[in-house]
């Protein structure tokens with residue numbers, strides 16, 4: 505379960521060429537914490553992938569700052585003409601069916617694990 509979550513998040517980071525050593529390290533940390541969490545609460549399985557993605561986003565923001573999301577985290581390619589803004593995972597609980605949502609417009613962009621490379625989202 506945790507490996508699938510890791511694979512989904514990593515696939516989306518790599519789809520945007522964001523699979524850097526920093527982000528992979530953060531992802532590994534998030535997965536090991538959530539592996540423990542899942543051991544405590546097996547019913548949390550449907551939420552795990554979205555939670556891992558949210559953990560990684562939070563950890564990157566803590567480490568590099570909210571404004572440093574470009575080049576670290578998937579940004580929205582749907583909205584034309586507005587400032588760069590990030591995608592985030594909804595629902596807030598992490599699942600079920602975690603989905604990338606534009607943080608400005610609230611539009612669903614892709615399922616977690618299904619993010620494409622750019623404008624063709």
Ligand SMILES: [Zn+2]
Pocket residue numbers: 580581582583589606607608609
């Ligand atoms: Zn947007």
